[in-house]
Amino acid sequence: MGIGDLEVRTVPDPRIVQPHDAILRVRLTTTCGSDLHVVAGYVPTMREGDVLGHEYMGEVVEVGPETTRVRPGDRVVVPSFLACGRCWYCDDGLASLCDNTNPKPELQEPLLGYPTGAIPGYSHAFGGLAGSHAEYIRVPHADANCFGIPESVTDEQALFLSDAIPTGYMGADFCSIHPGDTVAVWGCRGVGLMALRSALLMGAGRVVGIDRFPERLALAGALGAETIDYSRTDSVLERLRELTGGRGPDACVEAVGMEAHGTGPQYLYDRLKQALRLHTDRGSALREAALACRKGGTLAILGVYGVIDKFPLGVILSKGLIVRSALQYAQRYMEPMMEHVREGALDPTPLITHRLSLEDSPRGYEMFKRKEGGCVRVVFEP
Ligand SMILES: [Zn+2]
C-alpha cells in the first residue's frame, strides 16, 4: 500500500452500536507522521476500504443511552487512543494500555504479549475502527473519551489535544524536569514541538530542538527552543556538549520514530535492513539521543517503533539512563493541557501549514509526506 492507493469514497454513516457510544460530526481532522507508517505498510493489517485518521475534534450529534457526560451539540476533542474509563489500566491513567477498547487483541498478542487499547483508523491490530478522515465518526465509551472544549479554545487548538500535544506533553512529563534542566528533543514535527514547549512549561531552563527542515526549526525557535540543524552540524553530540558545559542534556526526547533520517554509515545500514524487511525500523535518532544524554539522565522515547536491532542497551545500562516510553496518555493530562491552551501558554496552531477539504486529502497526504511548501501538518475539513 502507498499514498497512490488512497482515495475518497462514500461510506455508510456510523451508527450507535454500543449504549456507551457517541456519534461525532467531524469538524477538523489532521494527518500524523504515524499515518505515513500505516500508509507505507510498516504498520500491517490495514485492509482495502479502511478509513484513515485518528486526530480529530467535532460536534456530538447523537449519544447512546449509557452516555451521560456528553450531549448532542457539545463541541469535543477525542484522544487518539480510546479508553474504557473503568479497567485496571484506565484507573491508573494509562489510557493507551486500556484492556477493553481493542476489539481484536488476538492480532497484537503474539507480538506484544498483551494488547494495547484501540486507535481508530490505524489498522486492524489497533482495533479496526473506522477513522476520522470522514464526515462522521463513532466514539465508543464516549464518557471517557469526549472532552468538552471551552469557548475560548478554537477548533484548531482543540484538534491537537487529540494526539500531538498529549504525546509531547507526556514526553516532557516523563523527563521529571527539575527547574533549570536542559531537555533536547530529536524531531521537530508536531509531537517534538509540543514536547519542547511543554518542557519549558514544566520548568526546563533550556530546550534544544534537533531537525534538518528549516521550517520546523523556525517553529521550534518561535516556541522558545534553541535549535540544531543536524544536516549542517558535524556532530550533534559535540554541539550539545558545548551547550551544556560538557555534561550533556538532562533529558533527551526521541520524537522521530521508525522512519528516522540520518547521516553516515549507521543510517545506510538501517535503510538497507528496512528495505529488505529484516527489521521494520531505522533507529538513528534513538541511538544518538542515548549517546547524547548525560549520565543518569532520562531518555523518553515517543517515536513509533516496531522491531529494531542495535537498540543501544549497552549505552543505557552503562550510563544508568532512565528510559520512559508510551503511546500517549491523553486522558490523564487533558485537564492541565486544556488549561495551558486556554491561557495561551501552549498554542499548537502554528503547526497548521496547510488546510484542505476532505476531498483533497490524498493530495494532502502527498504534500505531507514530501514536506511540500514547508508542510508540517495538513488539516482536513470534512
Ligand atoms: Zn497521531
Ligand SMILES: [Zn+2]
Ligand atoms: Zn480501559
